[in-house]
Amino acid sequence: xxxxxxxxxxxxxxxxxxxxxxxxxxxxxxxxxxxxxxxxxxxxxxxxxxxxxxxxxxxxxxxxxxxxxxxxxxxxxxxxxxxxxxxxxxxxxxxxxxxxxxxxxxxxxxxxxxxxxxxxxxxxxxxxxxxxxxxxxxxxxxxxxxxxxxxxxxxxxxxxxxxxxxxxxxx
Numbered sequence: 001x002x003x004x005x006x007x008x009x010x011x012x013x014x015x016x017x018x019x020x021x022x023x024x025x026x027x028x029x030x031x032x033x034x035x036x037x038x039x040x041x042x043x044x045x046x047x048x049x050x051x052x053x054x055x056x057x058x059x060x061x062x063x064x065x066x067x068x069x070x071x072x073x074x075x076x077x078x079x080x081x082x083x084x085x086x087x088x089x090x091x092x093x094x095x096x097x098x099x100x101x102x103x104x105x106x107x108x109x110x111x112x113x114x115x116x117x118x119x120x121x122x123x124x125x126x127x128x129x130x131x132x133x134x135x136x137x138x139x140x141x142x143x144x145x146x147x148x149x150x151x152x153x154x155x156x157x158x159x160x161x162x163x164x165x166x167x168x169x170x171x
Contacts, residue, residue: 027052030069030139035161037154040065056158058147063125065145065158073138081131081142096120104156106132106141107164113156117149124149134164 028047032054036042044055049071056065070077098117103110111132118125129144141164147155 027069027071027139031163032067033065033158033161034163035157037151037158040158063145063147063151065143065147065155067141067143067162069139069141069164071138072133072140075133075140078131078133078140081140104130104160106130106159106162107134109134109164113159115152126152126155128152128155130159132164137164139164 027050030047030052032052033056036056039058040056041059042054043057044053046053051068051070053066053068057063072078096119100115100117102113102115104113105111109132111130113128113130115126115128118127125146126149127144127146129142131140131142133140141162143159143162145155
């Protein structure tokens with residue numbers, strides 16, 4: 001009986017520890033970007049059982065950064081978004097619009113960032129969009145925005161700070 005006592009105690013401790021670790025990938029836990037430039041403010045946070053939408057804006061300007069997460073375990077949304085948005089993205093450039101496409105790493109996913117930069121009255125603004133799917137959480141993430149071209153490096157930092165799933169939460 002004395003030899004079994006430590007095994008029982010260790011088993012109880014192990015079961016308690018494992019039961020306190022929960023795999024946790026709810027849409028309600030999608031937090032959007034961890035890095036937010038000081039001039040952006042969260043103006044909208046709408047979350048329901050199937051999606052989460054966060055919109056950040058520069059006060060008193062038309063510039064914004066939006067990110068949405070959608071439950072998409074069968075990859076329907078990612079297929080529809082990719083085929084609709086990116087089908088004609090890189091047609092020809094013009095003297096006022098420069099279109100670019102670059103690969104960036106977001107939470108371990110290689111994805112394409114599409115940008116259209118426009119020169120309006122000698123001021124450059126950029127519209128961007130990006131879409132990726134997280135197999136671990138079953139979420140499709142879509143982000144888009146309109147920002148001064150000078151802030152695209154900060155937008156990339158915001159995008160790269162997005163985590164699409166939590167692995168474990170310890171109680």
